[in-house]
Amino acid sequence: SKATNMAKPQNKLADEIEKAVEKMKGVSLKDLRFFYQGTPYPVHICSAETFKALENLEARRDDMVLVSYPKCGVNWLIYLLNDLIFTTSQTKQENTELPFIECGDPEKYQRMEQLPSPRILATHLLYDNLPKSIFKNKAKILVLFRNPKDTAASFFHFHNNTPNVPSYISWDEFFSEFMSGKVSWGSYFDHAVAWNKHIEDENVMLITYEDLKENLTSGLKQIAEFFGFSPTAEQIQSIADRGNFQAMREKSQEIYGPIGPVLFRKGVVGDWKNLFSDAQSKEMDAKFKECLGGTKLEAKMKYDVYCKA
Template sequence: MDNTVGNLFNFKGYNFDHSFINIDLVENIEDFKIRNDDVFLITYPKSGTIWTQQILSLIYFEGHRNRTENITTLNRVPFFEYVNKTSNFFEAPSPRLFTSHIPYYLAPKGLKKKKAKILYIYRNPKDVMISYFHFSNWLVTLEKTENIEHFMEKFLDGKVVGSRWFDHIRGWYEHKDDFNILFMCFEDLKKDLRNSVLKISSFLEKELSEEDVNAVVRQAAFQNMKSDPQANYGDIIKNIVGTRNSEGRFLRKGTIGDWKHHLTVEQNERFDKIFQKNMKDFPLKFIWDINEK
């Protein structure tokens, strides 16, 4: 049975990127053997994934912090559900760090034993949508969309890699008691990176010296990451994935409130109505503007 439509591979109601999916792993995902010290970074696409990969790499690996090892963040914190030829998950030394966009119901059963840790990074969905629109029009593996209006329709309907944003975050949050999970807001990382690094380190039970914390914060600063070939995916995009033009970047702006420059008043009001309908009484806070407290 072919579950592929365009670039989307649908498995149990969730859309993966067909270009790179590790089908064998996904079809047996429930039974993937989890170790107690595994760490999963879970995000919906375009929610600060690469940034948090860099933060985790800097927290866990001294050779990454002091620049003595030339290993990319993608190899240090590889994508769980997508093919990575340099990673053998079964033979990898502990602790294993994974990146994933999977929904809660596809999580390996072993993650529910609560010893392995999950860091869930979420971002306000208007900025997610705008970032995703630019990203989809840049990468050749994703479907190009002519305008924001059309992409907004696809995004809200879940006809993108990652499926519906609302379902993804609600699913993980409403089942949080099944997992050892910390929810953190992308915008909080932007506003106070140092405090966020301390919070993540504490959750991961990784004690860092002040000097180490300073090194993590310095190298995880967005502008420093954009120019860091270990962290910015530049070679992978150029040599493996491919782009429609040479002007875009995997790490584009990383700002808060970019949606204001793209959505019309009518589109914004429509989005707000749908957000309120889907996220009524949802306890996590969202930050929509750079000046918001």
């Protein structure tokens, strides 16, 4: 019916996300994931065919590559970057693909070739699994980290609050799967250890969710500079006003469809304290120390500030 189509602004991205979530209906946790080169991925949005096709993705020098582990705030960052591009150059990216390069059908890379620059290439992939052309063509890579305790809490709520997404029996069950890397996209700690080796690399910049929450305008300024934009102070301020977490939460349904409010659930720092037992907190501290104690990444993430009860 034409009439209803006209009444509802067509949002291709929300449709794609809704289709993806729809595919999970009735899927159990154990059927949710398949392994590709040793890492678990969600079967409803990733496939071996797409991973094979991804190897031929031709990155451009001016692509804006955004890397994060799941639930670290990357959807927020994508929104901010889109606003930055639009504000400074008046080009609007038509968001019609699932936002992560490894998600979707194998033909998506041909469609991406038609997109105007600068493109945002978001991904949850481990360093070694990124398409080689990103390094070959020297695209800039912005890596977003969030403290592991809030990341785990957010990941759990995503599973247990999103319609159609299979739930865990309990937080304790999720916690042990998270600690052993048996969740989609694998281990947070493997991801962190790999990126810690590369945070000094040319063309790489690291930013934390906590820093963005603390001072969004300063974070936006650094990001703009890194990607070679020169917005005015007023432009930065207006992007920050439109893109603070509260504003995003209100717009989330419109942009992402029904899943929006789950993606932008609380956006607070320290929510982990509502879930972690004392023993779990200590277990994660020990694991973090063992993997990243004394590293630049630990300092940058201010682990002791955000992860001590």
